[in-house]
Amino acid sequence: MNIVVCIKQVPNTNEVKLDPKTGTLIREGVPSIINPDDKAGLEAALRLKDAKGAHITVLSMGPPQADAALREALAMGADDAVLVTDRAFGGADTWATAYTIAAALKTMDYDLIITGRQAIDGDTAQVGPQISENLNLTNISYAEDIKVEGDSVIVKRQFEDRYHIIKAKMPCLITALSELNEPRYMTPGGIFDAYQKEIKVITRKDLDVDDSCLGLKGSPTHVVKTFTKSAKAAGTVVNNLNPQEAAEYILEKLREKFII
Amino acid sequence: MGTKTKDLWVLLETNEDGTAKNVGIELLNPGRRLADKQGGKLVSVVIGCHTDAAVKEAGVHGADQIIVVDGEEFRRYTTDAYTAALAHLLKKHAPTSMLIGATPNGRDLGPRLSCRLGTGLTADCTALDIDEASGNIAWTRPAFGGNLMAVILCPDHRPQLGTVRPGVFKKPDVCEDRAEIIREDFHVPADQIRTTLLETIREASAEIVDLEGADIIVSGGRGVGGAEGFRVIRELADVLGGTVGASRAAVDEGWISHSHQVGQTGKTVGPKLYIACGISGAIQHLAGMSSSDVIVAINKDFDAPIFGIADYGFVGNLFEIVPLLTDEIKKAKA
Ligand SMILES: Cc1cc2nc3c(=O)[nH]c(=O)nc-3n(C[C@H](O)[C@H](O)[C@H](O)COP(=O)(O)OP(=O)(O)OC[C@H]3O[C@@H](n4cnc5c(N)ncnc54)[C@H](O)[C@@H]3O)c2cc1C
Ligand SMILES: Cc1cc2nc3c(=O)[nH]c(=O)nc-3n(C[C@H](O)[C@H](O)[C@H](O)COP(=O)(O)OP(=O)(O)OC[C@H]3O[C@@H](n4cnc5c(N)ncnc54)[C@H](O)[C@@H]3O)c2cc1C
Numbered sequence: 001m002n003i004v005v006c007i008k009q010v011p012n013t014n015e016v017k018l019d020p021k022t023g024t025l026i027r028e029g030v031p032s033i034i035n036p037d038d039k040a041g042l043e044a045a046l047r048l049k050d051a052k053g054a055h056i057t058v059l060s061m062g063p064p065q066a067d068a069a070l071r072e073a074l075a076m077g078a079d080d081a082v083l084v085t086d087r088a089f090g091g092a093d094t095w096a097t098a099y100t101i102a103a104a105l106k107t108m109d110y111d112l113i114i115t116g117r118q119a120i121d122g123d124t125a126q127v128g129p130q131i132s133e134n135l136n137l138t139n140i141s142y143a144e145d146i147k148v149e150g151d152s153v154i155v156k157r158q159f160e161d162r163y164h165i166i167k168a169k170m171p172c173l174i175t176a177l178s179e180l181n182e183p184r185y186m187t188p189g190g191i192f193d194a195y196q197k198e199i200k201v202i203t204r205k206d207l208d209v210d211d212s213c214l215g216l217k218g219s220p221t222h223v224v225k226t227f228t229k230s231a232k233a234a235g236t237v238v239n240n241l242n243p244q245e246a247a248e249y250i251l252e253k254l255r256e257k258f259i260i
Numbered sequence: 261m262g263t264k265t266k267d268l269w270v271l272l273e274t275n276e277d278g279t280a281k282n283v284g285i286e287l288l289n290p291g292r293r294l295a296d297k298q299g300g301k302l303v304s305v306v307i308g309c310h311t312d313a314a315v316k317e318a319g320v321h322g323a324d325q326i327i328v329v330d331g332e333e334f335r336r337y338t339t340d341a342y343t344a345a346l347a348h349l350l351k352k353h354a355p356t357s358m359l360i361g362a363t364p365n366g367r368d369l370g371p372r373l374s375c376r377l378g379t380g381l382t383a384d385c386t387a388l389d390i391d392e393a394s395g396n397i398a399w400t401r402p403a404f405g406g407n408l409m410a411v412i413l414c415p416d417h418r419p420q421l422g423t424v425r426p427g428v429f430k431k432p433d434v435c436e437d438r439a440e441i442i443r444e445d446f447h448v449p450a451d452q453i454r455t456t457l458l459e460t461i462r463e464a465s466a467e468i469v470d471l472e473g474a475d476i477i478v479s480g481g482r483g484v485g486g487a488e489g490f491r492v493i494r495e496l497a498d499v500l501g502g503t504v505g506a507s508r509a510a511v512d513e514g515w516i517s518h519s520h521q522v523g524q525t526g527k528t529v530g531p532k533l534y535i536a537c538g539i540s541g542a543i544q545h546l547a548g549m550s551s552s553d554v555i556v557a558i559n560k561d562f563d564a565p566i567f568g569i570a571d572y573g574f575v576g577n578l579f580e581i582v583p584l585l586t587d588e589i590k591k592a593k594a
Contacts, residue, residue, distance in 0.1 A: 013405040123403045124383035126371040133375035138454035141368045161519040165459040220380030225411040237567045239575035246574045247584035
């Protein structure tokens with residue numbers, strides 16, 4: 001079985017800070033990581049490999065630095081890595097990203113494609129289902145557990161206050177949640193091997209694509225403005241009341257506001 | 261794709277029993293404003309099985325027109341059936357834009373449609389407007405874990421598609437039902453639905469928690485200390501007629517189920533009153549509750565970021581303050 005896991009290299013948004021003067025994001029010094037949902041997707045693929053045997057390819061589209069994310073995935077146990085990179089792909093929105101990744105996937109063998117549900121930087125959760133539409137595959141979103149039975153996958157899908165157990169024939173695409181599992185660590189031997197391995201690079205000329213659908217100019221959506229949320233002005237903070245006084249004070253305020 | 265009308269569509273997702281999901285009604289509120297600015301009709305698109313109740317809801321909440329696709333294959337959401345139905349409708353009627361609730365299903369469906377129709381999709385919006393200069397919808401959405409807000413346009417492709425978070429907009433007031441109803445006879449053959457639902461599992465503790473619709477929410481975080489600690493939170497919520505919420509830390513600890521989680525990966529809420537107990541106020545939590553009308557916070561730590569957005573902040577032990585507050589409210593209501 002061939003599994004392709006799509007991984008995105010993202011800044012660790014937990015460590016992104018705002019510049020208090022300019023109100024912009026400070027990205028310098030923020031470490032890049034494999035997007036958490038994708039890492040869980042990779043771990044799920046590795047467990048399928050451990051149980052039944054599988055060939056796992058990790059694929060990332062991005063600038064040359066994404067190499068680091070791919071090597072980490074190799075060190076965790078992926079068999080092959082593909083970097084989809086070209087200046088022509090830069091500035092892509094989700095539509096153009098999915099178009100390009102799907103074109104790269106068309107050059108590869110796959111039974112199962114796993115993406116994360118959502119990248120923690122762009123945060124759209126759109127690329128997974130968009131890749132499957134481009135490949136005319138069905139998709140199952142929000143997987144918390146993945147099993148393979150014969151030529152089908154059986155997925156536990158998180159849905160509101162319940163779970164759905166959904167079955168689909170392969171090939172298909174699954175989007176994974178970080179709740180899926182606890183990703184394993186890289187092994188020292190794995191790290192060593194990962195740096196010996198060659199990462200396959202796919203550029204514009206390797207793909208059968210329409211240039212008008214690539215990168216910034218192929219993107220139907222444009223980010224025209226960004227800003228930081230103007231924090232709601234802080235109200236009163238009281239730290240000199242005993243608990244009884246505090247309770248009475250809250251009650252009084254709720255009455256003033258006609259909540260009670 | 262070109263457009264045939266200036267109409268604005270709002271998808272009304274339905275429950276298995278054919279009733280409307282709240283978000284599809286909420287979106288008629290900004291939908292009305294956008295449709296009027298665009299000079300077109302406000303159209304509610306209802307998909308489901310035995311949908312009369314949902315159609316009625318859309319009518320009394322101000323839709324000008326309701327397009328209905330009703331069939332057994334639409335009782336439960338499947339990617340294949342819903343994408344086929346909506347792609348068919350959007351091609352046939354060619355409106356300028358469509359708002360989709362950013363529910364788990366909506367966020368699965370939207371991306372499929374954007375690729376099938378070759379158009380852009382903005383994700384998980386929290387504000388909507390018309391860009392005066394171009395007449396396009398200006399979609400505002402959070403990114404980078406809520407640290408940054410972005411305004412997005414889709415200038416050259418139609419329809420403009422966006423998913424919009426539940427709980428951000430209030431339902432429009434009830435009005436006289438004047439909607440024109442159009443029934444579309446569209447069906448998807450069983451062999452074109454490539455997924456099978458084998459089983460539905462409810463968490464043992466799962467209750468339906470309507471946080472999005474709640475007027476009062478009392479939430480507990482890691483400071484509550486354990487499942488047992490949620491008792492004081494629940495008691496306060498009960499006397500206020502409110503709903504219990506939680507931070508992700510409390511959910512991850514297993515003290516309360518995920519359906520109670522407020523925040524970026526939980527629910528977005530906008531109650532009249534939000535009481536945060538033992539919650540530090542991480543950006544991902546604030547992302548889900550900062551638009552509450554009145555925020556009260558109780559926390560031991562004077563420097564907790566939650567105090568930065570609270571209207572009334574109390575530095576102290578929640579186990580001392582909350583039970584006393586519950587008693588005071590009981591007395592006041594007696
Ligand atoms: C502030 C801001 C707002 C944006 N808003 C929108 C918007 O509303 N609509 C829109 O179309 N675009 C938007 N974009 C552009 C979008 O972020 C990029 O296209 C991005 O490359 C992919 O989207 P994402 O990060 O949201 O990924 P998601 O769709 O959240 O990613 C889901 C999964 O797809 C896979 N994946 C995604 N990207 C890659 C990759 N490069 N390589 C390998 N696998 C990948 C991963 O498995 C990932 O877990 C926005 C960008 C910014 C900076
Ligand atoms: C991608 C991503 C998505 C996330 N999504 C969400 C989300 O949707 N919702 C969410 O909530 N979080 C989310 N988080 C997690 C978030 O970053 C925080 O970790 C989380 O909100 C912390 O929860 P907390 O405030 O309960 O716990 P803590 O940060 O540990 O705070 C506990 C607070 O309780 C106070 N306290 C302790 N004891 C008492 C007492 N007896 N009386 C009064 N106060 C007391 C402490 O002073 C402290 O401030 C997300 C994180 C990531 C990375």
